[in-house]
Amino acid sequence: MNKAITDGVLLMPPAFANGLDVWSSGNGTPGSSSYDGAINAALVPADQDFGGCLELQKTAAVQKVRYMGETPLLPGCYLRITARVKAIGGSLPGVRIAGWAGGAGGTHVNDVIEVGPTETLATYGNVVEVSAIVGPGARGGVDMAWGPQAIYGHFGLDLTGQNGGIVRIDDLVIEDITSAFLRDMLNVVDVRDYGAVGDGATDDSAAFEAADNAAAGRRILVPAGVYRLAENVSLNAPVTFEGTVTMSADKMLILSKSFDLPSYIAAFGDEELAFGKAFQALLNNSDHESLDMCGRKVTVTAPIDMQAAVPNKTTYATRRVIRNGQLTAIGGAAWDASKITAQATYSASDPRKLTNVANIANIAIGALVEGSGVGREIYVRSKNVGAGEITLNAPLFDAEGTQNFTFTDFKYMLDFSGFSQLSQFALSDIEFQCGGLCSGIRLAPTGSTFHLRDCFISRPKDRGVTSIGTGCQGILIDRCQFLSSEDSLTVPERSSVAINVNANDAKLRNNRATRFKHFALLGGSNSVVLGNHFFQGDEVPAGVRTAGLVMASNFNSSTITGNYIDNCSVEWTNERDPTPDFSTGFSFSAMSITDNIMLCGDVAPWFSFIVVKPHGTGHFLNGVTISGNKFRSLNGAIDRVERIDTSFSDLDFTRTKHLTFAANTYHNVQQQAFNPLRLDHTEGSLAKTWLIGTGGELPFGGRVRRVESVQPQDQIQNGSGATNHSLPFARTEQGPAGNQAHLVWSEPVRGTVAVTVRMDT
Incomplete structure (x- = not known):
C-alpha cells in the first residue's frame, strides 16, 4: 500500500x-x-x-x-x-x-x-x-x-x-x-490504524467503527490486546480477532459478516459470555435469522438467563434460530435447586391464584408447586409481591383453603422465563449435556410456536423442557432425544419429566425418550403425538409402571398415533379441573389413540396401557377412538389393556357416547376389549329369556347400552323341535354391573346366535 x-x-x-x-x-x-x-x-x-x-x-x-x-x-x-x-x-x-x-x-x-x-x-x-x-x-x-x-x-x-x-x-x-x-495489503484493515489502543481502558468504539467504514470489502483485524467498547458497535466487514473485546451487558457487538458463535468466542474470549452476546446480537440484528454454533461446545457453569443477555427486550416475536452445537454443564452450586415451603390460600373461584402467600419475595417465578390437591407440573407463572399473590400455570383440583405449599426452583441450562413473551423461536441440532446437574430448557410465560428439533437433551436432573405458562402454545418438538439421568433407578424412584405443555396445539413428533417418570404431560387440547418412542421400564420382576403420556384435559381433542409406547401407559385425567365434578360440557371426549405399538414386560398383571383417571363424579367417555393398536406383554400376561383409575372417582357408564374400540391386536392379555363387541351365545335348554354376558370384554368394564344385532347361527327351536322364526327383543344394562343383556323370545327356545352389543349410544 x-x-x-x-x-x-x-x-x-x-x-x-x-x-x-x-x-x-x-x-x-x-x-x-x-x-x-x-x-x-x-x-x-x-x-x-x-x-x-x-x-x-x-x-x-x-x-x-x-x-x-x-x-x-x-x-x-x-x-x-x-x-x-x-x-x-x-x-x-x-x-x-x-x-x-x-x-x-x-x-x-x-x-x-x-x-x-x-x-x-x-x-x-x-x-x-x-x-x-x-x-x-x-x-x-x-x-x-x-x-x-x-x-x-x-x-x-x-x-x-x-x-x-x-x-x-x-x-x-x-x-x-x-x-x-499490513500483513495483507489487499485484504486487512487493522483497527489500530484507526486509533484503537487495546489497553482495556480506552474506549475503542469509534476506532472499530472507523475501521469498518474504511474496510470496503476487506477484512478487519483486531490484533492482540483488550479493546474496551463503551458503545454499541456494528461491523459490516468480516472480522478476525487476535485480541478480545470487553463491553457492558447493555451494549451490543453486531458482527454482520462474521455472525457465528466461534467469532463471538474469539471476540470475547469466554464461551458463556460469547454465547449470551451472540444471542443478544441475534435478537437485535435483522440481517440474520439464525445463530450458527458451528459445532462448537460451550461449557456452561451456571444457568444462562437468556433475557438478561438481551436487556433491551422483554418480548420477541420474529423467527430466530440457534443451531448446530453443544452446551455442556459442569459442576457447581449454581445448579442446586432452591426449595421453599410457604403457607398460601387457594380458592376454586379464582383457580389460577394463590393468595396471602408467605415469604413470597423468595419464591422464584418458574418454581414447581407441590402440595395436597396440587396436580402434576404446576408452576409459578408470575407473582405480585405487594399483593402477596402468585399466578399459576394451571388450576389445582382439590386444594381449597389454606395450607403449606412447596416451591422448588429447578435450574435450567437455557432459561427463557425472563421474557414476558417469546414466539417463533427455534433450537435446532443442539445437544444439551445436562450431566445430571441441571434441567434443560425453561420457556417464557407466554408465546407461540417454540420449536425444538433434532436436539439431544441428555441426562437432565429434573426436567427436559418446562413450560411455566402459555409459552408452549403450538409448541413443535420434532426428532429429539430425551435421555434420562434416572436410567439406573427403579420406576417408583424416578421424578424427572421430559416435557410439560399447558397450552393447546402441541406437536410431539418422532422423538425418543428413555426412563423418565413421564415422557410428557400435555395440559392443553388439540395435540398431536405422532411417531414417538418412549420407554420407562426397569428390571424389577412384576414391576410397576408410570404414565408415559399424561393427557391432563378432559375435553382433549388430541391424536396419539403411530407411537412406540414401551413399558408405560397413556393416562387421561382432569386433574387440572378446579371443579372436578361434571356439570356441563363434553366430559372425557375427543381422543384418538390409533395404530400404536404398546409393549410391556415383567410388569404387575394389573398394569394397563390406557388409563382414565377422573377426579370428580359424573364423568363419561364421549367421542373416543382406540383402534389399530398392537398390545403385547412379555414375561407374563396382563389382565387388560385399559382400565379406570378409581383413586378419586369412577366414570358414569350410563352416559358413554361414540366409543370405538376396535381392530386392535392382543398378545398375552387376559381380557380383550371391543366396542362394538361380537358375542356367540348358545342356549342349550329351552328358555324364553336368554342372558347374554359380555365376559368383561367391553372396554373399561362398560355397560351394555345397546344390542345392535342378533343373528341366528343355526335353527332356533321351540319345545316341539319346530323352527321359531320370530325376532327377540333386547333388554340392556342387565345384571348388577349393567354389563349383561336379555334376549326375550316369543316362546321358550334354544339355539345359537351371534350378538353384537355396544357400551355407547
Whole structure:
C-alpha cells in the first residue's frame, strides 16, 4: 500500500534549492516565520555529500525546521520522515524528526507525541541519518501515534543541545510505509490504524467503527490486546480477532459478516459470555435469522438467563434460530435447586391464584408447586409481591383453603422465563449435556410456536423442557432425544419429566425418550403425538409402571398415533379441573389413540396401557377412538389393556357416547376389549329369556347400552323341535354391573346366535 502511487497523494516536500520561503523556523502553521532571508540559514548549491542542501546555525534552544505545506495523514496510512545531517562547525547538537499535528479546521491535535528519537552528532563531517514514523495507531515501530483526529502534519526536524553549532541538512524525505504494518495489503484493515489502543481502558468504539467504514470489502483485524467498547458497535466487514473485546451487558457487538458463535468466542474470549452476546446480537440484528454454533461446545457453569443477555427486550416475536452445537454443564452450586415451603390460600373461584402467600419475595417465578390437591407440573407463572399473590400455570383440583405449599426452583441450562413473551423461536441440532446437574430448557410465560428439533437433551436432573405458562402454545418438538439421568433407578424412584405443555396445539413428533417418570404431560387440547418412542421400564420382576403420556384435559381433542409406547401407559385425567365434578360440557371426549405399538414386560398383571383417571363424579367417555393398536406383554400376561383409575372417582357408564374400540391386536392379555363387541351365545335348554354376558370384554368394564344385532347361527327351536322364526327383543344394562343383556323370545327356545352389543349410544 502506497498512497503516493495508488492515489497520487503528494507526500514529498520540495527541495531546499527551490527556496526557503516554505520552510519555517516555527511549527510550519500559517503565519509562522520562514527561513527566507534568515541570517542563520543559507542554501549550499553543491555539498560533496548532499548536493544542494540547507546550512543552518543553531541559535535557539530548539531550532525548528518545518515544511509549511500540509502533508496529508490518510486513515490507516503510516509515513516515515527521514533527514540526513552532518556537523561542520561549532557545538555538536542533537537531531530529531519532529512535526505538528493538525486536525479538522486547522486545529492542533493535543496530547500526542510530536517528536521522534534524538540522535547526537558526534563528529564533524560524518553524515547521520535520523527518521521517525508517524501514523494513527500506537503500533510497534511507530514513533508518533497521532490517532484518527490528525488529518495532516507540518513535518521537519529539531536541533537540540548547545547553540552555535553549524550543520548542513539534506532534502527531507517523506514516504508511505503502510505496507510494513499490513500483513495483507489487499485484504486487512487493522483497527489500530484507526486509533484503537487495546489497553482495556480506552474506549475503542469509534476506532472499530472507523475501521469498518474504511474496510470496503476487506477484512478487519483486531490484533492482540483488550479493546474496551463503551458503545454499541456494528461491523459490516468480516472480522478476525487476535485480541478480545470487553463491553457492558447493555451494549451490543453486531458482527454482520462474521455472525457465528466461534467469532463471538474469539471476540470475547469466554464461551458463556460469547454465547449470551451472540444471542443478544441475534435478537437485535435483522440481517440474520439464525445463530450458527458451528459445532462448537460451550461449557456452561451456571444457568444462562437468556433475557438478561438481551436487556433491551422483554418480548420477541420474529423467527430466530440457534443451531448446530453443544452446551455442556459442569459442576457447581449454581445448579442446586432452591426449595421453599410457604403457607398460601387457594380458592376454586379464582383457580389460577394463590393468595396471602408467605415469604413470597423468595419464591422464584418458574418454581414447581407441590402440595395436597396440587396436580402434576404446576408452576409459578408470575407473582405480585405487594399483593402477596402468585399466578399459576394451571388450576389445582382439590386444594381449597389454606395450607403449606412447596416451591422448588429447578435450574435450567437455557432459561427463557425472563421474557414476558417469546414466539417463533427455534433450537435446532443442539445437544444439551445436562450431566445430571441441571434441567434443560425453561420457556417464557407466554408465546407461540417454540420449536425444538433434532436436539439431544441428555441426562437432565429434573426436567427436559418446562413450560411455566402459555409459552408452549403450538409448541413443535420434532426428532429429539430425551435421555434420562434416572436410567439406573427403579420406576417408583424416578421424578424427572421430559416435557410439560399447558397450552393447546402441541406437536410431539418422532422423538425418543428413555426412563423418565413421564415422557410428557400435555395440559392443553388439540395435540398431536405422532411417531414417538418412549420407554420407562426397569428390571424389577412384576414391576410397576408410570404414565408415559399424561393427557391432563378432559375435553382433549388430541391424536396419539403411530407411537412406540414401551413399558408405560397413556393416562387421561382432569386433574387440572378446579371443579372436578361434571356439570356441563363434553366430559372425557375427543381422543384418538390409533395404530400404536404398546409393549410391556415383567410388569404387575394389573398394569394397563390406557388409563382414565377422573377426579370428580359424573364423568363419561364421549367421542373416543382406540383402534389399530398392537398390545403385547412379555414375561407374563396382563389382565387388560385399559382400565379406570378409581383413586378419586369412577366414570358414569350410563352416559358413554361414540366409543370405538376396535381392530386392535392382543398378545398375552387376559381380557380383550371391543366396542362394538361380537358375542356367540348358545342356549342349550329351552328358555324364553336368554342372558347374554359380555365376559368383561367391553372396554373399561362398560355397560351394555345397546344390542345392535342378533343373528341366528343355526335353527332356533321351540319345545316341539319346530323352527321359531320370530325376532327377540333386547333388554340392556342387565345384571348388577349393567354389563349383561336379555334376549326375550316369543316362546321358550334354544339355539345359537351371534350378538353384537355396544357400551355407547
